[in-house]
Amino acid sequence: MSVGLDHPEVARFLGRLDAAAAVLPAGRREELVAELREHLRDALAATGGDEAGVRQALDRLGDPADIVAAETEGAVTAATAAGEAAPGAPAVSGSVPWRPVPTAPPASAWGGLELAAVLLLTVGMVVVPVVGPLVGIVLVWVSVRWTRREKVVATALTLLPAVVVAFAALAVLVVVPVTSSTTFDGPAPSPVVVTTAVPAP
Amino acid sequence: MSNVLVLVAVPLAVVALLGPVVAGVYLALRLGRRGGTDVAADGA
Numbered sequence: 001m002s003v004g005l006d007h008p009e010v011a012r013f014l015g016r017l018d019a020a021a022a023v024l025p026a027g028r029r030e031e032l033v034a035e036l037r038e039h040l041r042d043a044l045a046a047t048g049g050d051e052a053g054v055r056q057a058l059d060r061l062g063d064p065a066d067i068v069a070a071e072t073e074g075a076v077t078a079a080t081a082a083g084e085a086a087p088g089a090p091a092v093s094g095s096v097p098w099r100p101v102p103t104a105p106p107a108s109a110w111g112g113l114e115l116a117a118v119l120l121l122t123v124g125m126v127v128v129p130v131v132g133p134l135v136g137i138v139l140v141w142v143s144v145r146w147t148r149r150e151k152v153v154a155t156a157l158t159l160l161p162a163v164v165v166a167f168a169a170l171a172v173l174v175v176v177p178v179t180s181s182t183t184f185d186g187p188a189p190s191p192v193v194v195t196t197a198v199p200a201p
Numbered sequence: 202m203s204n205v206l207v208l209v210a211v212p213l214a215v216v217a218l219l220g221p222v223v224a225g226v227y228l229a230l231r232l233g234r235r236g237g238t239d240v241a242a243d244g245a
Binding site: 023055061072109110117118119121122124125129132133136139140145150153154155157158159160164165167168169172 | 206208209210213214216218219220221222223224225226227228229231232233235
């Protein structure tokens, strides 16, 4: 006996899936439901029609709400039987579980802007002194990946040392002329002999 | 006098050079720890 999608348990599952998937965009909702229906059809065909097999196939899919919740995070897709089986893994008779697998790598914090900013601040300080870090700081402020506090800290770390050095250099320039003006470059003065007149007794 | 200048200027120059490097490392660490989340929208 073959069990189809009209099985009461299966129909209930699909009804709950439809309801839960209402939050998805229309295109993705239809795609998800179609994928699951197809997967269920294959899984049920392999069960042999017994109730335990139906129950097992549905259990493997999990709760419709969880499936949709995972889908809204953009991290799941339908796994097909042949396409995603691990190489060398023994073939599993019966239904193949529908399992969430990542469709895309996790969102990376490193965009081109962030990479350029960090490189200009670090390597740029050596390769293109002054200009590199300044452009890097501008890129940091343009990026949306750092908080305002982090941007302020980075700007302070970049600019404050330069400001301190500038003031120190200014102070040195002020002090040096004063010190040099006290030196005497002329010929050494001849010793002054002070003679004291001693009154005759 | 020149010795004093060297003793003062060299450390300051090193600090000035290291400032942006430290800033870049700091930003990289913060970004790496947090992951790919846009934070500007919430004004954090």
